[in-house]
Amino acid sequence: MRQFVADLHVHSVLSPCAEVEMTPRNIVWHAARHGIDIVAITDHNACDNVTAALAAAKGTNVIILPGMEVETKEEVHIIVLFEKMRQLKAWEQFVYEHMSGRLNDEKRFGAQFVVDAEDELIRVKPEMLLTSLSCSMAEVCTKVNDLGGICIASHVDRPANSLIAQLGFIPPDVELAAVEISRLIRPQEAIRRFPTIGNLPIVTSSDAHTIADFLSGPKTIFNIEAPTLHEIQQALKGQNSRKVVIQ
Amino acid sequence: MIIQEMVDILQAEVVAGATKVDNVINGGYASDLLSNVMSQAKTGDIWVTMHAHQNIVAVASLLGLSAVIIAGHVQPDKEAINKADAEEIPLLTTALSVFEVVGLLYSKGVKGV
Numbered sequence: 001m002r003q004f005v006a007d008l009h010v011h012s013v014l015s016p017c018a019e020v021e022m023t024p025r026n027i028v029w030h031a032a033r034h035g036i037d038i039v040a041i042t043d044h045n046a047c048d049n050v051t052a053a054l055a056a057a058k059g060t061n062v063i064i065l066p067g068m069e070v071e072t073k074e075e076v077h078i079i080v081l082f083e084k085m086r087q088l089k090a091w092e093q094f095v096y097e098h099m100s101g102r103l104n105d106e107k108r109f110g111a112q113f114v115v116d117a118e119d120e121l122i123r124v125k126p127e128m129l130l131t132s133l134s135c136s137m138a139e140v141c142t143k144v145n146d147l148g149g150i151c152i153a154s155h156v157d158r159p160a161n162s163l164i165a166q167l168g169f170i171p172p173d174v175e176l177a178a179v180e181i182s183r184l185i186r187p188q189e190a191i192r193r194f195p196t197i198g199n200l201p202i203v204t205s206s207d208a209h210t211i212a213d214f215l216s217g218p219k220t221i222f223n224i225e226a227p228t229l230h231e232i233q234q235a236l237k238g239q240n241s242r243k244v245v246i247q
Numbered sequence: 248m249i250i251q252e253m254v255d256i257l258q259a260e261v262v263a264g265a266t267k268v269d270n271v272i273n274g275g276y277a278s279d280l281l282s283n284v285m286s287q288a289k290t291g292d293i294w295v296t297m298h299a300h301q302n303i304v305a306v307a308s309l310l311g312l313s314a315v316i317i318a319g320h321v322q323p324d325k326e327a328i329n330k331a332d333a334e335e336i337p338l339l340t341t342a343l344s345v346f347e348v349v350g351l352l353y354s355k356g357v358k359g360v
Contacts, residue, residue: 074300136300136324167302168281173326 001241004222006038006232007031009069009079009154009180009205010214012049016110016130018209023119024053030211031062036219038227040067040205042079044129045095047088048114054085055117063227069154070095071130072137077154077161079180079205080144083229087147094143098133137163138173150177150233155207156194157185169196177236178203183218187246201236204246221245248272248355250314250337253293256351259316262323263331263338270313270337275357277349281306288312293357295348299323304330304338312336318345 010027011018024041031039039062041053046068053064066088067081082088103126104112112125133140141151153163153170156179163170163179170176178201181190187202206217223243224231235242251268254261261268273291278284279298288294290311296303299321307315314337317323323331323338331338341348353359 074298165280165282166298167300168285168306169302171300171302173301 001223001225003245004037004224004227005035005219006040006222006227007036007206007208007214007217007219008038008040008065008067008081008152008203009042009207010039011069011207011209012041012043012053013113013115014043014046014049014125014129015209016044016104016106016112018043018110019211020113021211022209022214023115024049025056025117025119026211027214028053028056028060028062028064030214032060034215037061038063038065038222038232040065040079040081042067042069042081044069045071045099045131045133046112046125046127046129047092048125050085050088052115052117065229068092068095070140071132071161072140073132073134074137074166075132075161076137076163076166078137078140078163079152079154080140080149081152081229081232082147082149087149090147091144091149094135095133098135099127100131100134102128102131104128104130137167138171141174141176145175150229150236151175152177152203153179155180155182156197157181157190164194164196170198170200176200177233180205182207201244202246203236203244218246248357250293250339253314253352253355254339256355257316257339257341257348258343259339259341261337262340263328264314264334264336267314267335267337272313272357275349275352275359277345285309293352295345295352297321297345299327301327301330303327304334304336307331307336308334314339316341316348318343318348
């Protein structure tokens, strides 16, 4: 068993609100030099840069977890994570079926770049990503769990797009693996201020949109055997001596 | 004023909790953030929202609201309807926007404070 430092919520240059420095290659390069073992690339309602991140991480000690930050029809943000890229591709299909049909306005919301592992521009994603899908939170969690992934409610302490702000408390028909808190709050304070989190495990991530955010933002340490989603799931459940430690 | 009197004025349909359309409206509140509603709305208020998630029923029941009106042609989930029937919370839907609903309520003397 060893400790792995994980950041399970990082935006790449595909997210319109992220800086252009957030290329998969640059994220991996900084992770490798700063001892960040596990990085989930979680762009808003899209995952086109995960393949480049996986390629960029080849030959390094950094493990990329395929992921996405989904916005449900209740305007709740959920981090979804998968073990394998093919599971994420199946999830992406579901996302496409629930998109608004609106196109991004680059000037107002920011550009959405799809790049390769060498920072070369492949294309600009036209669909508007910074908006809600037409599926509910319960539908998202059911589908993700069916595909073998996990759901983590994003930044539940924040006023915007958080499960607690939007819906007041965690609905009974929603299966979450954890809740994420932002850099603005400590776990003990989060439990006190948001008692409706209940007994769900707490993780903390950078939610980085810049490299500075990525390096300075909070991480979660997992005591696990190997850097896999399966091991992280066991740590979140406290199974087989696996553990979550918040940094 | 009771909920039943507002149904016609708001061109609304009672989709759940019809047993309680004689609930008295004490005041009104409009918000789509349930955490905010929980801290600000008062017992007897009619709540105007575009949320249609089942948690709206739990919030309405918790606070003792007189009804929830879901504006803008949004239809509540099946779970929300079942729960509102069980908890006897009137759920109203209307094609009118939140703005129009609040304006009509206000013009009929329903105030926010």
